[in-house]
Amino acid sequence: MAVIYLDHAASSWPKPPKVMEAMVQSIEQFGANPGRGSHEMAVKASRVLFEGRKSLAKLFKIKNPNDIAFTLNTTMSLNMAIKGFVKPGEHVICTAVEHNSVRRPLEYLKRTRDIKVTYIETNPKGELTIDDVARAVTSETKLIVCTHSSNMLGSILPVAEIGQLCRDKGIKLLVDAAQTAGTLPIDVGLMGIHMLAFPGHKALLGPQGTGGLYIHPDIDLEPLMHGGTGSQSEAIEQPTVRPDRYEAGTPNTVGIAGLTEGVKFVLQEGVEQIHLKEWALTQRMMEGLMGVTGVTVLGPDLGQNKTGIVSFTIADADSSEVAFVLDQSFQIAVRAGYHCTPLAHEMAGTMARGAVRASVGYFTTEAEVEQLIHAVREIAAHYT
Template identity: 60%
Template sequence: MAMNAGRSILQTRTALAQLLQVDNANDIVFTSNTTEALNLAIKGCLREGDHVVATMIEHNSVRRPLEYLKRIKGIQVDYIPVSAQGILDLAELKERVTSQTRLVVCAHSSNLLGSILPVEEIGKIAHAAGALLLIDAAQTIGCYPVDVKQTGADMIAFPGHKSLLGPQGTGGLYIRPDLELEPLLHGGTGSQSEAVEMPKVRPDQYEAGTLNTVGIAGLGSGVRTVMEYGIEKIYQHEWQLTQQLMQGLLEIKGLTCLGPELGVPRTGLVAFTLEGWDAAEVAFRLDRQYQISVRAGYHCTPLGHMSAGTTGRGAVRASVGYSTTVQEIEALISAMKQIAQ
């Protein structure tokens, strides 16, 4: 039974390595979510006085660990401006990344704006200065190409429960083979139990305690399904539906869609505001009157709302997935037209 459980975990790790173009599956460690993965990456590589460059669309799972280390270890953090459409100022990024910079961290795609950042270019800027690149792939893995070799990423944090079609409580972190991080957790691994310190072998070094075997098995099934569908097919489906959704919503007087304009690449979400309406009230009515689930508020990214100019009022966010249908998009557009009237 233990061997079968171990095989299931290994199969999921191997499938993820194939998806990310990782040579050694043991360079992918499992976590309970993207937040834990980002904490392991950030706290595991930064030391007292280090300099970090991030962007103005980062999720709190990046911002809060950085601000925590800023307070207790005196690290320095620069947040690079992003336009309301989600375009990163690469010139300022290049200026801020210096020989003193230890880490550049960026969201591959904004969980508010849906914009996609040029991680390959960001990686080149980081590596030219000798800095590490950490990518938050929460919004892209499973629905947009995330390739370790192409991006040159030193670390990639990802969730299992979004476009990888796995259950909640699963996620992981890719760590470059020659990069050593300080473990976030210390405890039992089932290997080298006689040693006082954590094992130095991967993935045991970063996987203290009993793994979520059932969840990881479910994640493996999701990853294999994604690879069976094909990333390009998934992206095109979501792209067409987001464009349809934006076209319909933009016909509504007083409604503003955030992020990239029509026709510009984005991931499968559309955040919007409706003049004269509180975002939470719109979400409540969509849920209770139309049985449509959306997310309202700050979406754990106050930096993103500062970039979008929606601080103080938040936004409504509709997320599109591979299982979303044209009929569901039409239902949301129709519901919003009725609410606006």
């Protein structure tokens, strides 16, 4: 029996065929260091990176592709942004549904730089209003960090409204697009986003070990890493030119070659159409699970806008046990536990046993959703 993969919120799978083809071509034909030589293979490798930046700039409506720094993942991007921007004594606002990739760097800076952090609580469904954010702003607030969508509840936060608030107050906005890059339209200028952290391996359909950070041209981050860039090698300090300033060391050219093809696929299919397809699958999954005795579906209500995430609990069953049975008995891959976002579980009231998270992707089928509903119905019968 084939695996039913419903863990796209962690990593998308399968990938479009051209993603793998581009990676193989990169290894076979020009596996050299980009920006470190003038020979033909190095030049071809450099073109791969530039083509990737151009595709991402088109997707996110970024004017200058060189304002995008490639990273290993969203976690690295968020660390670059937070640690490179926030100075001692400053105040940062974020939400209670942020991933640990936001919370842990901020808590680290609380200990080491004496910064102040305000966590805005959401309702149990992971929703908040712009008024909730506005009330937390002080004269010392320099940065608001906001996830575009909760990776546990699937709720979509009002990023554009927060961006307008930041414009009005002279505050910078950092957005975690781990669950929305490739599935929701993102226009950094229109939405007032100063820094955008995104993964390559989720809805952008690229391989693991890829991601990026958009940095507004008015922002100069202190680099997270220092080292060789292939430019200004005679200088002691890290180069000031972008993107070299933020990309020390040999990049993941093979991965970026694959990511570029994934982004091109997203552009070709259209973000709006991708979201509509995933939303329809999510609504059917929610509807089916809500009809199972003992199952509680978390996050926004049926019919409300959300990303392709459906988290749920079954009576008093431990979420890890449910996920294990789904895997071993039904060959359905889901995620269980706390999803690196404990504050979201506090908001949802699921700290005691975590939650099972099923997440759809572009290649998920209606039949796979129906099989999950059937499997959960069988499992729930043992607990109710």
